Amino acid sequence: DTAVSQTPKYLVTQMGNDKSIKCEQNLGHDTMYWYKQDSKKFLKIMFSYNNKELIINETVPNRFSPKSPDKAHLNLHINSLELGDSAVYFCASSQPGGTDIQYFGAGTRLSVL
Amino acid sequence: GEDVEQSLFLSVREGDSSVINCTYTDSSSTYLYWYKQEPGAGLQLLTYIFSNMDMKQDQRLTVLLNKKDKHLSLRIADTQTGDSAIYFCAEGGWRRDMRFGAGTRLTVKP
Numbered sequence: 001d002t003a004v005s006q007t008p009k010y011l012v013t014q015m016g017n018d019k020s021i022k023c024e025q026n027l028g029h030d031t032m033y034w035y036k037q038d039s040k041k042f043l044k045i046m047f048s049y050n051n052k053e054l055i056i057n058e059t060v061p062n063r064f065s066p067k068s069p070d071k072a073h074l075n076l077h078i079n080s081l082e083l084g085d086s087a088v089y090f091c092a093s094s095q096p097g098g099t100d101i102q103y104f105g106a107g108t109r110l111s112v113l
Numbered sequence: 114g115e116d117v118e119q120s121l122f123l124s125v126r127e128g129d130s131s132v133i134n135c136t137y138t139d140s141s142s143t144y145l146y147w148y149k150q151e152p153g154a155g156l157q158l159l160t161y162i163f164s165n166m167d168m169k170q171d172q173r174l175t176v177l178l179n180k181k182d183k184h185l186s187l188r189i190a191d192t193q194t195g196d197s198a199i200y201f202c203a204e205g206g207w208r209r210d211m212r213f214g215a216g217t218r219l220t221v222k223p
Contacts, residue, residue: 004155033210041150041199043213055210090155099144100205104155 003027006091006105013081014113021076021108023091032074033092034066049074086112115139119202119214126222131189133217135202142204145178147187150199197221
């Protein structure tokens with residue numbers, strides 16, 4: 001069973017569109033994350049979220065918004081897509097305390113045309 | 114701000130040892146991690162070390178930690194072509210998010 005799963009794996013869309021990427025984890029973790037990996041493979045955290053607190057990286061445009069229907073899901077919604085949003089987006093989860101190991105999904109490659 | 118740095122590229126011959134180095138600045142780091150990313154895939158945890166340890170060995174992998182110098186290394190013995198990937202160093206602390214390095218692209222030549 002996949003621990004952290006993201007859909008879709010690939011997403012190609014036009015500038016100005018609104019899109020969502022879904023993430024689900026079956027590990028029972030309390031905290032989930034979204035990362036953006038650019039073409040140079042730099043990995044930047046966008047959000048971390050548990051059932052009590054959303055922490056937003058201040059560099060993330062407000063066109064990006066995380067939505068969590070329940071503890072096992074953290075979806076990423078993007079409004080008015082721009083060319084610079086093209087990247088691979090990774091979802092991850094962890095259980096606070098202990099080793100805090102983060103488990104990653106396989107990524108969603110977003111291409112904005 | 115606090116940072117994690119690693120060299121971007123490393124090339125070795127098959128059968129040689131690979132050593133990937135990482136430095137970090139946050140003295141409150143509790144755990145340090147190595148992740149591997151193969152082409153088109155997500156990050157996979159390879160190993161981690163608690164900040165009060167100097168060394169951890171797991172089969173072909175050896176992690177060395179110099180806490181005084183804030184220096185972490187990953188040694189891969191008998192490197193194989195399947196080890197070609199990007200290796201990310203990361204550090205984490207109490208109740209805060211992990212910080213990742215930029216990743217070291219390891220190329221293993223036959």
